[in-house]
Amino acid sequence: METTKNVIELKNVTKDYGDFKLDNVSFVVPEGSVCGFIGQNGAGKTTTINLILDVIKRDSGEIKLFGEAVDGDSAKLREDIGVVYDEMGFHEFMTARDINIMMKHIYRKWDEQVFFDYLKRFSLPTKKRCGSFSRGMRMKLQIAVALSHHARLLIMDEPTSGLDPVVRNEMLDIFREYVVEEDHTILLSSHITGDLEKLSDEVVFIDGGRIVLAGNKDEILEKHGILKCKKDDFARVSEVLVVHGEVSSIGAEALINDREAAAKLYPDMVIEPASLEQIMIHYVSRKR
Amino acid sequence: MKGLILKDVMCLRKQLTVFCYVIAGVVIVSVLYVLSARFGNLAEAGREMMKTDDMSHTDVRNIGTLALVLFMLLPIATIGDMANVFEADGKAGFARVSAALPVPRWKRLLSRYCTIYALFGIGVLIDVLLAAVLGALTDIITFSGLFGIIISCASIMSIYSALVIFFCILLGYGKEQYVQILSILAMAVSFILVNIGNIRKIANNVAANAEQNSGSGDISFLFDALNFIKEKYWVLLLIAAGVSIGSYAASLALTERKRGVI
Numbered sequence: 001m002e003t004t005k006n007v008i009e010l011k012n013v014t015k016d017y018g019d020f021k022l023d024n025v026s027f028v029v030p031e032g033s034v035c036g037f038i039g040q041n042g043a044g045k046t047t048t049i050n051l052i053l054d055v056i057k058r059d060s061g062e063i064k065l066f067g068e069a070v071d072g073d074s075a076k077l078r079e080d081i082g083v084v085y086d087e088m089g090f091h092e093f094m095t096a097r098d099i100n101i102m103m104k105h106i107y108r109k110w111d112e113q114v115f116f117d118y119l120k121r122f123s124l125p126t127k128k129r130c131g132s133f134s135r136g137m138r139m140k141l142q143i144a145v146a147l148s149h150h151a152r153l154l155i156m157d158e159p160t161s162g163l164d165p166v167v168r169n170e171m172l173d174i175f176r177e178y179v180v181e182e183d184h185t186i187l188l189s190s191h192i193t194g195d196l197e198k199l200s201d202e203v204v205f206i207d208g209g210r211i212v213l214a215g216n217k218d219e220i221l222e223k224h225g226i227l228k229c230k231k232d233d234f235a236r237v238s239e240v241l242v243v244h245g246e247v248s249s250i251g252a253e254a255l256i257n258d259r260e261a262a263a264k265l266y267p268d269m270v271i272e273p274a275s276l277e278q279i280m281i282h283y284v285s286r287k288r
Numbered sequence: 289m290k291g292l293i294l295k296d297v298m299c300l301r302k303q304l305t306v307f308c309y310v311i312a313g314v315v316i317v318s319v320l321y322v323l324s325a326r327f328g329n330l331a332e333a334g335r336e337m338m339k340t341d342d343m344s345h346t347d348v349r350n351i352g353t354l355a356l357v358l359f360m361l362l363p364i365a366t367i368g369d370m371a372n373v374f375e376a377d378g379k380a381g382f383a384r385v386s387a388a389l390p391v392p393r394w395k396r397l398l399s400r401y402c403t404i405y406a407l408f409g410i411g412v413l414i415d416v417l418l419a420a421v422l423g424a425l426t427d428i429i430t431f432s433g434l435f436g437i438i439i440s441c442a443s444i445m446s447i448y449s450a451l452v453i454f455f456c457i458l459l460g461y462g463k464e465q466y467v468q469i470l471s472i473l474a475m476a477v478s479f480i481l482v483n484i485g486n487i488r489k490i491a492n493n494v495a496a497n498a499e500q501n502s503g504s505g506d507i508s509f510l511f512d513a514l515n516f517i518k519e520k521y522w523v524l525l526l527i528a529a530g531v532s533i534g535s536y537a538a539s540l541a542l543t544e545r546k547r548g549v550i
Contacts, residue, residue: 050384057545081388102291
């Protein structure tokens with residue numbers, strides 16, 4: 001039987017900044033999957049991504065990329081990684097042509113043809129300074145760069161935040177195209193859960209520097225549910241099942257972690273499927 | 289690494305434009321100097337000096353030569369300040385992009401030094417070519433004297449640049465103004481410490497002259513310094529090499545601790 005390879009593996013990774021701590025973070029991203037990395041702002045998504053990319057030094061734990069340890073000299077591994085940040089990162093005076101000149105001398109597998117094809121497809125000018133680009137154009141330029149060196153892994157940190165729905169959808173289509181290839185993997189960090197719900201196979205949910213949930217998205221959505229009942233009936237619901245609940249004068253609403261069990265135990269109560277956003281909100285509220 | 293060097297050069301575009309204008313200016317001044325030294329006022333001053341045995345005519349020649357030398361040093365002085373590259377990178381947030389590239393940290397750092405020394409190399413090469421032409425076409429200045437001055441100036445600028453890179457790494461982005469001041473301060477303090485004996489001598493000399501109410505003091509130290517620059521330029525070159533290696537080693541150690549700063 002063929003075993004699934006993990007492209008990203010984090011084991012008990014810790015990074016302490018004093019006022020914020022990434023605490024024993026462990027998760028895996030299987031090859032060929034789209035992993036949604038969810039969490040509110042300041043939850044630790046960017047820190048985790050920076051640790052994966054070896055931009056910052058971890059205090060403890062183990063990180064592996066393509067099965068190889070990230071140990072401070074993982075430049076070679078980055079040849080196979082395309083990175084898209086929430087901000088462009090290229091100098092405003094640079095044109096797409098300048099970026100091509102720079103990148104073709106950096107990536108061994110840089111494909112000029114692919115890059116200019118993407119620019120054409122995204123309607124990005126090649127001779128215009130990227131400082132004059134709109135936010136959407138800047139993100140597209142980053143994506144064109146990330147996809148033009150035949151990367152096997154795309155790591156994206158909030159690539160869709162601040163974009164209008166049309167551009168966002170366009171970008172999601174590009175990501176979908178990218179993962180058609182079996183060995184292509186995406187780690188997509190976002191707090192816009194709607195995008196991740198559409199695209200991801202796996203979900204990792206981080207809050208306050210700790211992993212709250214990690215696993216297959218469909219399984220997570222299938223397991224969790226929103227239980228709605230009368231205020232008095234809520235007392236009957238087992239605490240083990242309830243992640244977080246809110247009682248108001250109208251009734252009670254709670255996120256439960258085992259929809260099937262709850263349906264059997266409380267057939268008189270309404271249990272609806274939960275969205276990733278609801279799951280995220282309830283888990284965060286529980287902590288507070 | 290080549291890609292990063294190209295990016296750094298792109299960051300210095302404005303300075304390179306100034307550099308091109310300065311080179312054009314230096315070439316024009318050199319042509320004027322040669323014309324003057326062969327057929328104009330400088331030649332006339334030389335002839336007068338020989339005819340009348342009046343050494344004051346040498347002043348004209350010295351001032352003309354000093355102006356030319358100062359002009360010749362401008363290309364090296366204007367060619368590149370790494371603080372500008374760090375400032376541009378900081379504004380763009382390029383450090384994150386750079387950190388995600390398949391280039392190891394030591395190479396990312398080395399590219400900074402390569403950029404600046406490559407640019408200095410161009411400046412030095414142009415100046416040396418001009419010095420060779422000037423040395424051959426005039427009898428006022430010698431190639432070896434000009435060569436020593438050019439290498440000394442390039443060495444001093446290299447020391448400054450190496451310090452700028454180190455302080456940029458130490459202090460991080462957005463502190464480029466402090467970096468420039470700190471680098472100049474470090475150089476000034478080192479110069480004073482190395483020359484403390486000479487400074488004392490000069491001070492004593494000035495005090496003695498004041499006591500005797502004598503107007504003209506001993507200014508031989510100026511000629512000593514000029515001779516040192518002309519003849520022992522290799523000492524400055526060795527110091528520049530040492531400072532560059534030290535700056536690279538210290539900066540590399542810092543980037544291990546402060547990843548994401550380069």
